[in-house]
Amino acid sequence: MDDVQKVTVSAIGQSIAEGEFDNVATLLMNLENAGIACNLITYNAAISAYEKAGGEQGMVNALALLEEMNSAKITPDEITYSAAISACEKAGGEQGMANARALLKDMNAMVFLHSMK
Numbered sequence: 001m002d003d004v005q006k007v008t009v010s011a012i013g014q015s016i017a018e019g020e021f022d023n024v025a026t027l028l029m030n031l032e033n034a035g036i037a038c039n040l041i042t043y044n045a046a047i048s049a050y051e052k053a054g055g056e057q058g059m060v061n062a063l064a065l066l067e068e069m070n071s072a073k074i075t076p077d078e079i080t081y082s083a084a085i086s087a088c089e090k091a092g093g094e095q096g097m098a099n100a101r102a103l104l105k106d107m108n109a110m111v112f113l114h115s116m117k
Helices: 003-018 023-033 040-053 055-071 078-091 093-115
Strands: none
Touching: 003 023, 003 040, 023 040, 040 055, 040 078, 055 078, 055 093, 078 093
16 A cells, blocks of 8 residues: 555544544545545545444445445455445445345355355
8 A cells, every 4th residue: 555545544534533524535536636546445444434424325425435346346355344234234224224234145255255265
């Protein structure tokens, strides 16, 4: 991970601590504008921030980043899934629980595939 990504992950952590969850999207956009691709660590930090933000918007943002990861061919890990599932749980309702179950199924499939290697 290069220095800019380290600073971004640190800034995301600071945003979480300060409850400034809106800064997360800006920080990720700044990486993109600098021509630096997000990696697993930056995505995990951002998804964790949205999980901590809670509510339906936190879930929507976390799931959007998970989809962005998939489009970028970055394989989510247990940390990614745990934070995304927790974001869905915090959103609650039928949609939140349906999303959490789907993510748990995806995570279990990923763990199974990795155990076959």
